[in-house]
Every structure is written in C-alpha cells, then in structure tokens.
Amino acid sequence: MYNGPPLVGNLGGGPARCGCLACVNFDLTLGKNIPLGSEKRVLNLQMQACNSFNHTEVNAIGTSIQYSPSTGAITSGSSIGIPTGTVPNRQLAISAHLQF
Numbered sequence: 001m002y003n004g005p006p007l008v009g010n011l012g013g014g015p016a017r018c019g020c021l022a023c024v025n026f027d028l029t030l031g032k033n034i035p036l037g038s039e040k041r042v043l044n045l046q047m048q049a050c051n052s053f054n055h056t057e058v059n060a061i062g063t064s065i066q067y068s069p070s071t072g073a074i075t076s077g078s079s080i081g082i083p084t085g086t087v088p089n090r091q092l093a094i095s096a097h098l099q100f
Contacts, residue, residue, distance in 0.1 A: 024055075025051055025057065026052045027050050027051070027052060028049045029047070029049075031045065031046040032044075040100060042098075043097070044099065046094070047093070047094050048093045048094075049090060049091070049093075050090065050093075051088070051089065057087045058085070058086055060083070060085030061081060061083055062076075062080055062084050065080060
C-alpha cells in the first residue's frame with residue numbers, strides 16, 4: 001500500500017488507485033437445538049455475529065479536488081485518497097425459538 005501524498009493523474013508524478021478497497025467481511029452463525037422431552041418440542045438457540053473479527057473496513061475514500069480560482073492551486077490535496085468512512089463495528093444478534 002502506498003504511504004505518502006496522494007497520487008492523482010499527473011499531480012503526484014505517478015498512477016493512482018481511485019476507488020474503494022475490497023471489503024472482506026466474516027459473518028458467523030452458531031446454533032443449538034435442545035430437545036424438550038420429545039421430538040416435536042425443541043428449543044432452538046442461535047447467535048449471529050456480523051463483522052466477527054471486528055476489523056476496519058473502509059467504504060469511502062476522499063476523491064474530490066478543489067481548486068483556488070485566484071492561484072490555480074489545489075486546496076484539498078491532503079484529503080485525496082484518504083479513507084473518509086467505515087462500515088459498522090461488530091454486531092451481535094441472539095435469538096431463541098420454541099417449536100412445539
């Protein structure tokens with residue numbers, strides 16, 4: 001990964017990566033069926049975890065360029081290519097279902 005000033009077109013002297021990074025999301029579901037005396041009565045416990053490993057996933061990158069009309073210089077050069085948004089942190093959901 002490039003670590004330095006943003007490179008957009010010919011402004012930084014090299015090619016640039018314009019776009020978001022790939023999102024790698026790990027979701028897990030754990031379930032347990034507990035029989036309650038017969039085959040017809042079952043207690044189903046389930047836990048779901050979204051973004052289980054709780055790692056940062058970037059979903060927005062600064063892509064706008066602002067010019068100063070008086071000097072013709074770029075005024076937003078430090079925010080180009082910098083992550084500006086992320087997806088939510090780990091979320092858990094727990095449920096219980098009684099079948100009879």
